[in-house]
Every structure is written in C-alpha cells, then in structure tokens.
Amino acid sequence: MRRPISLYGLTFSLPLLVWQILFFVFPLVFLVALSFWTVRNFTLQPDFDTVNWTTMYGRTIFWQAYGTTLALAAAAAVLTSVLAFPAAYAIAFRLSDAARRWAVFLMVIPFFTSYLVRVYSWQIFLSDNGIFNVILGWAGFGPFTMLNTVGATMVGYLTLSFPLVVLLQLFSLAFVDRTLIEAAHNMRCGRLRTVAEVIIPSARTGLVIAALFCFILSFGDFVSPIYLGGGSPTTLSILITDTTKAGQQWPRAAVIALTMIGTLLLVAFSAVKFAYRGVLR
Amino acid sequence: MTRRGSLLRGPTRRAFLAAGTAALATPMLSRRAFAAPTELTMLAWYGHAEPDIVAEFEAEHNVRFVPKYYTGGDNMLGLISQSPPGTFDVILSDAEYVQALNAAGHLEELDPDDYPLDEFFPEFQEFPGNWADGKLFSIITRFGFLGVAYNTDALTEAEASTYNVFWDPKLKGKVGHFDWHLPNLGQMSLLNGNSSPYDIDESAWQAVKEKTMSLRPQVGGFFDYGGTFSSLNDGQMLAFCGIGDWITGVLEKNGAKVRSVVPEEGGLQWSECFSIGKGSQKADLARKWIQYITSARGQAKSAQMAAYPALIPNRKGWEVLWAENPEEARRQGMTDEPGNVIDMIRSGRIKYRQWPVQQDLETWNDFWSEYKGA
Numbered sequence: 001m002r003r004p005i006s007l008y009g010l011t012f013s014l015p016l017l018v019w020q021i022l023f024f025v026f027p028l029v030f031l032v033a034l035s036f037w038t039v040r041n042f043t044l045q046p047d048f049d050t051v052n053w054t055t056m057y058g059r060t061i062f063w064q065a066y067g068t069t070l071a072l073a074a075a076a077a078v079l080t081s082v083l084a085f086p087a088a089y090a091i092a093f094r095l096s097d098a099a100r101r102w103a104v105f106l107m108v109i110p111f112f113t114s115y116l117v118r119v120y121s122w123q124i125f126l127s128d129n130g131i132f133n134v135i136l137g138w139a140g141f142g143p144f145t146m147l148n149t150v151g152a153t154m155v156g157y158l159t160l161s162f163p164l165v166v167l168l169q170l171f172s173l174a175f176v177d178r179t180l181i182e183a184a185h186n187m188r189c190g191r192l193r194t195v196a197e198v199i200i201p202s203a204r205t206g207l208v209i210a211a212l213f214c215f216i217l218s219f220g221d222f223v224s225p226i227y228l229g230g231g232s233p234t235t236l237s238i239l240i241t242d243t244t245k246a247g248q249q250w251p252r253a254a255v256i257a258l259t260m261i262g263t264l265l266l267v268a269f270s271a272v273k274f275a276y277r278g279v280l281r
Numbered sequence: 282m283t284r285r286g287s288l289l290r291g292p293t294r295r296a297f298l299a300a301g302t303a304a305l306a307t308p309m310l311s312r313r314a315f316a317a318p319t320e321l322t323m324l325a326w327y328g329h330a331e332p333d334i335v336a337e338f339e340a341e342h343n344v345r346f347v348p349k350y351y352t353g354g355d356n357m358l359g360l361i362s363q364s365p366p367g368t369f370d371v372i373l374s375d376a377e378y379v380q381a382l383n384a385a386g387h388l389e390e391l392d393p394d395d396y397p398l399d400e401f402f403p404e405f406q407e408f409p410g411n412w413a414d415g416k417l418f419s420i421i422t423r424f425g426f427l428g429v430a431y432n433t434d435a436l437t438e439a440e441a442s443t444y445n446v447f448w449d450p451k452l453k454g455k456v457g458h459f460d461w462h463l464p465n466l467g468q469m470s471l472l473n474g475n476s477s478p479y480d481i482d483e484s485a486w487q488a489v490k491e492k493t494m495s496l497r498p499q500v501g502g503f504f505d506y507g508g509t510f511s512s513l514n515d516g517q518m519l520a521f522c523g524i525g526d527w528i529t530g531v532l533e534k535n536g537a538k539v540r541s542v543v544p545e546e547g548g549l550q551w552s553e554c555f556s557i558g559k560g561s562q563k564a565d566l567a568r569k570w571i572q573y574i575t576s577a578r579g580q581a582k583s584a585q586m587a588a589y590p591a592l593i594p595n596r597k598g599w600e601v602l603w604a605e606n607p608e609e610a611r612r613q614g615m616t617d618e619p620g621n622v623i624d625m626i627r628s629g630r631i632k633y634r635q636w637p638v639q640q641d642l643e644t645w646n647d648f649w650s651e652y653k654g655a
Binding site for chain 1: 353355358359362381385454457460461462500501502503504505508511512515516517643646647649650651653654
C-alpha cells in the first residue's frame with residue numbers, strides 16, 4: 001500500500017535528500033561536465049570535447065591500472081573477509097557479553113588515529129631494516145623485501161578495512177537465529193559444517209556487505225599503494241595524481257574518477273542484489 | 282511575561298547596548314594603540330614563510346606572512362588560476378613555470394633597479410625565464426643541483442659519480458625515483474649524451490625512452506616528497522634518481538648516511554624565483570620582501586632554510602654565509618675554493634631543468650606513467 005507523503009515524513013527525509021543533492025549529485029554532474037572540458041595553457045576551459053575520454057580509454061596504462069586496481073580490491077575484499085570471519089565468529093559466539101563489548105570497543109579504537117599515520121608506522125615494521133626483518137634476522141633468516149611490494153599494499157588495505165569488516169560481520173552474526181544452530185547440532189551436524197551450511201548462509205547479507213565495504217575502500221585508496229606499495233604497480237588513484245601533475249589535466253582525471261564511480265556502482269548493485277537474493281521475497 | 286518585557290525595553294537594554302558597543306570597539310582601540318601587522322600572502326613551496334626565514338622581516342616591517350604552500354608547479358598554476366587577481370602578493374615559482382605565469386598575466390613587472398642584481402654572479406643577473414621582451418618579471422632567489430643521491434654505506438662517491446650506477450646489479454630493487462617526469466627524464470637524457478637534455482629531436486627522445494625503460498627492473502618505487510625522505514632515511518632505497526641536495530642535505534644534517542653528487546654526465550639545476558602577484562594591493566611591501574630575501578643577509582638565511590637547503594645567486598650572500606656558518610658553506614660548495622658550485626656551472630656540467638622543447642609536456646608525462654606501469 002502506498003502511503004501519502006506527510007509533513008512528518010518529509011521533515012526526516014528532506015535533509016538527507018538535500019545532502020545527497022548538494023554533496024553527491026551536484027559534484028557528480030560537475031565531474032561529468034568537467035570530463036568534457038579542455039585545457040589550454042594550464043587553464044581549464046568549458047567545452048564539449050570527447051578528447052579526454054578517447055585519450056584515456058585509448059591508453060594501455062589506463063586499462064592496466066584498471067585491471068590492477070580491480071584485482072587488488074577484490075583480493076583485499078576476499079582476504080579481509082576470510083581473516084575477519086574467525087574474529088567476528090569468536091566475538092559473536094564464544095565471548096561473554098562483557099568481553100564482547102570490550103572486543104567491539106577494541107575494534108573501534110583504530111579509527112581514533114589517522115589512517116595515514118597507521119600506514120606510515122607499518123613502514124617501520126616492513127622495511128629492510130625494520131622490526132620484522134630484525135626479528136627474522138635473529139632466527140637466521142632474511143632480510144626479506146617486504147616494503148614497496150603488493151603484499152605491503154595488502155597490509156595497508158587490511159589496516160584500512162579489517163576493523164570495519166569485523167564489526168559488520170559481527171552485527172550480522174549476532175542476528176543469526178541461535179535455534180537454527182541448535183537444530184543443526186541436534187541433527188548431528190558437525191561444527192565446521194554448521195558454520196558453512198547454517199551460519200554463513202544465515203549471515204550472508206552482512207558478510208557480503210562487509211566485503212563490499214572493503215572493496216570500495218580499497219578500490220579508491222591512494223595511501224597504501226603509494227606509501228606501502230612504493231607506487232608500483234600503478235593503481236587508478238595513482239594514475240589520477242599522475243594525470244594532474246602535468247598540464248593541469250583535471251578533465252582526464254575526471255574520466256578516471258567517473259570510470260571508478262561507475263565500476264563501484266556496478267559492483268555495489270551486484271553485491272547488494274546477491275546479498276539480498278531471496279531475503280526480501 | 283510583563284516583567285521580562287519591561288526588562289528588555291527598559292534602561293537595562295540601553296545599558297546592554299552601550300556595553301556591547303564598548304566591547305565591540307575595544308579591539309579597534311587596541312588596534313590603534315598597537316598597529317596590527319599587515320598581512321602579506323605568499324604562494325610558495327613549504328618552508329619559505331616559516332619563522333626561520335621570515336621572522337626578522339616580519340618584525341622589522343610589522344608584517345605577518347600568510348602562506349599558501351603548494352607541491353609542484355602544476356599545483357601552483359592550478360591554485361593561481363582558480364584565485365581572483367590580487368589573492369597572492371608574493372609568488373615563489375620554479376623558473377620553468379615563471380613563463381607560464383607571465384603568459385597568463387599573473388605577474389607584475391619588476392624594476393631591475395629595485396633589486397641588488399649587481400651583487401649576483403653574472404650568470405644570474407639576466408637569468409633566462411626571469412625576463413620577457415626585455416622586461417623583468419621575476420628574480421631568482423635560490424637554486425640547487427640534481428644528480429645522483431646515494432646511501433654512503435652502500436656506494437662510494439666514485440661509484441655514484443655516474444648515472445650508470447642505477448643499473449648496478451647490487452642496487453636491484455633499491456633504486457628510487459622522485460615521482461616527477463621532468464628531473465628523471467632530464468637525467469636520462471644527460472646520460473644519453475644530449476648536451477641540451479630537454480631540447481631533443483624525435484630519435485633522441487626515443488633513445489631516452491628506451492634507456493629509461495631498461496632501468497625499470499632496478500626500480501624499487503616511485504615516491505613523493507615524504508616518501509623520498511623516509512625511504513632514503515631508513516635505507517630502503519640506496520640510490521635515488523631525480524633529486525639532489527635539497528632532500529639529502531636535510532637528511533645529512535640530521536645524521537642520515539646519504540649524499541648527492543653531480544655525476545660525470547652532468548647535473549640539472551632547479552631554480553626558485555620570486556615575483557609580485559598581479560593586482561596585489563601590497564606591492565610595495567612585496568617588493569620590500571623580495572629586496573630583503575635577495576639581499577646578502579636574506580640570501581644567507583635562504584641558503585640555510587630549515588625545510589630544504591639551497592645555493593644562492595648573491596655573491597655577497599656567500600660572504601655572509603661563510604661568516605655565519607662556514608661548515609654549511611663548505612658542505613654546499615659555496616666557497617672561494619676552486620671547484621665550487623659556480624665553477625661547476627661555468628664548466629658546463631650543469632643544465633637548467635626546463636620544459637621539453639620539441640615534445641609536449643604531456644608527451645613526457647604520458648611516457649612517465651607508462652614507465653611506472655611497466
């Protein structure tokens with residue numbers, strides 16, 4: 001049944017609508033327009049020219065960076081979800097109420113410090129003369145090159161999204177119907193099988209949304225690929241800064257940004273569709 | 282209700298208004314008693330409006346600098362083209378960007394008689410880029426050389442004295458790039474024997490690209506300003522392309538085992554120049570600032586800037602620096618001894634960093650992105 005629009009409803013929904021228009025729709029429209037502008041002598045000129053799109057889409061490095069970014073973000077989403085799940089599971093099912101509150105609190109604490117600072121501090125651990133290599137050296141191993149590698153970038157992505165993924169997974173696990181788990185156990189279903197066939201399907205929505213958040217954060221991240229990955233391989237966020245570094249090519253950077261937004265929307269809609277499949281029926 | 286109304290309408294309101302007016306006027310009175318400093322806006326690289334450089338001038342002229350710091354010439358051009366005329370009183374720019382600033386009409390013309398140009402070494406009295414059609418728009422205030430930056434534990438000065446050291450197998454994965462195409466590709470062009478590294482024809486450009494690509498397996502990363510500092514400081518990178526003493530000098534002074542050397546193939550020169558922004562309402566004060574910072578006293582300060590050290594074009598500035606801090610003067614090569622930095626320039630070993638002449642800036646930048654992605 002369709003409800004009539006009431007003043008009460010509008011009071012609560014209008015600010016959100018205004019916010020979205022001001023800070024999402026308007027900048028997005030501007031970004032689209034900007035992607036058709038041209039640059040003459042370092043000055044942006046309003047125009048309608050498809051040159052930025054054809055130039056960017058015609059460059060191998062763009063597609064290379066696109067593939068790299070997509071693969072890295074997907075790997076981060078899978079890796080973070082897999083590593084976060086045991087933590088979220090333990091917090092949801094194994095800890096007492098008080099311990100669970102503490103665990104949630106501990107997961108929130110990382111957000112108190114700047115992500116950039118946390119990433120910089122990883123350099124102290126991962127560099128050739130860093131803490132990990134010194135410890136490995138005592139045991140007669142190494143030194144291993146850890147900093148400025150894809151692995152280090154992945155550590156950065158985990159730093160960025162791990163606590164959030166644990167929290168999101170935890171909230172969905174907390175709402176899993178305990179009677180279903182008991183029923184599985186009563187029917188002699190083993191622990192691992194219960195997790196795989198009862199808990200994960202029941203918490204699917206939250207698990208997928210958590211992975212999606214990790215994907216979104218990693219896909220657009222600039223800090224980890226630069227400060228832990230050493231800027232190599234080139235990701236789309238790095239390509240944006242490269243593009244603006246010579247000749248004020250903001251319109252070309254807008255093309256990259258719009259492609260990123262488009263990709264994220266596509267991934268987000270697909271993930272949400274998969275997450276809620278069968279749930280809302 | 283009545284009582285509250287009478288309170289608002291009665292003498293209390295008058296008293297309140299009087300007190301309020303007095304309170305609002307107080308800052309004006311005190312401003313008259315102690316004239317507030319005039320604000321002078323400066324668009325510059327980080328460090329130029331910090332107390333170690335500007336405190337003395339601020340105190341002498343009752344000025345307060347309001348800096349807007351940028352990173353990179355393109356960032357600077359972006360900021361200035363998006364601001365109304367007169368936003369920046371003083372503009373510090375790398376020499377290769379002065380012409381672009383001037384072409385876009387962002388600079389006031391300067392009177393050469395206002396500045397101590399006769400104290401400058403002859404090479405800098407008519408510095409290219411500062412002049413256009415016989416008119417002066419900018420004055421070089423400091424410069425530096427870009428060569429091979431290296432870790433002194435890993436390499437000797439003799440080993441680092443050629444760009445070929447970047448291909449040394451023991452540096453595999455340990456060569457860093459300052460992430461900007463212009464200095465890196467300029468150095469590759471020097472290595473290829475181009476006497477004008479930025480004025481090269483198509484075949485020489487192809488050769489530069491091929492030479493650069495052959496270095497890719499050696500490269501451990503591409504770093505911005507902060508990343509360059511930390512990777513050299515913690516020994517993660519043992520040799521660096523595209524930088525010079527402006528980075529290693531700061532680290533060296535803090536005890537890191539890094540140095541820069543101008544290799545046998547020659548080095549590049551970066552140059553920073555001061556101008557007055559078009560439409561500045563405080564052009565007189567801006568002129569006084571440029572007079573100060575290009576004077577012997579200001580130059581000696583500039584050479585020792587905490588953010589990053591540099592060479593100075595004022596000969597008398599060298600004398601003041603020698604008197605104040607002979608150790609730093611010697612470290613940077615600003616002494617009367619043969620082989621000093623001016624001798625190095627005169628021997629033809631140093632080329633100005635500039636925009637490519639026969640290719641677009643974009644062509645160089647696009648290749649740089651491809652190189653990074655390779």
